[in-house]
Amino acid sequence: MSALEPLDLAAIEAERTRIRDTHLASDRPASSARGVHHVALLSADVERTVRFYQGILEFPLTEVIENRDYKGSTHFFFDVGNGNLLAFFDFPGLDLGPYAEVLGGLHHLAISVDPSTWQRLRERLDAAGVDYEEESGTSLYFRDPDGARVELLAEPLGEMYGNSVR
Numbered sequence: 001m002s003a004l005e006p007l008d009l010a011a012i013e014a015e016r017t018r019i020r021d022t023h024l025a026s027d028r029p030a031s032s033a034r035g036v037h038h039v040a041l042l043s044a045d046v047e048r049t050v051r052f053y054q055g056i057l058e059f060p061l062t063e064v065i066e067n068r069d070y071k072g073s074t075h076f077f078f079d080v081g082n083g084n085l086l087a088f089f090d091f092p093g094l095d096l097g098p099y100a101e102v103l104g105g106l107h108h109l110a111i112s113v114d115p116s117t118w119q120r121l122r123e124r125l126d127a128a129g130v131d132y133e134e135e136s137g138t139s140l141y142f143r144d145p146d147g148a149r150v151e152l153l154a155e156p157l158g159e160m161y162g163n164s165v166r
Helices: 009-023 044-057 115-128
Strands: 038-042 060-066 074-079 085-089 111-114 132-136 139-143 149-153
Touching: 044 060, 044 074, 044 085, 044 115, 115 132, 115 139, 115 149
Parallel strands: 038 085, 111 149
Antiparallel strands: 060 074, 074 085, 132 139, 139 149
């Protein structure tokens, strides 16, 4: 289907309902995972990335080490709350090209912040000249210096549009 063909919204909703009814168990067992250790993105410039995530978004830098998989590459981490980390790699000497959204790739990273922090970070994005889109008065979508889409969401963890998604 090309992007220009009209969508059959009724069929899409029927398929969504079928998947929900088939796979969403009311007696869901506990997950085998302990949580997200880190999400790793790419950085073309370590200093620029640190200035953005720590300087503007207020995510403290927690460590800077060598990437064990690629000599000379830096692996660095930011605290995004509740023991969760956002990590980056740079790959000096490799031309990775610009960020691209592709199937199987990152669409966006949503990070929960409380409403007063959301407002403060919105003002910091404004002051830094970062373009963003505001959605529903609770979401800010913007791109980081390398083009990855980030969402600041003023909803509690485990909630979406006021509904539990846990």
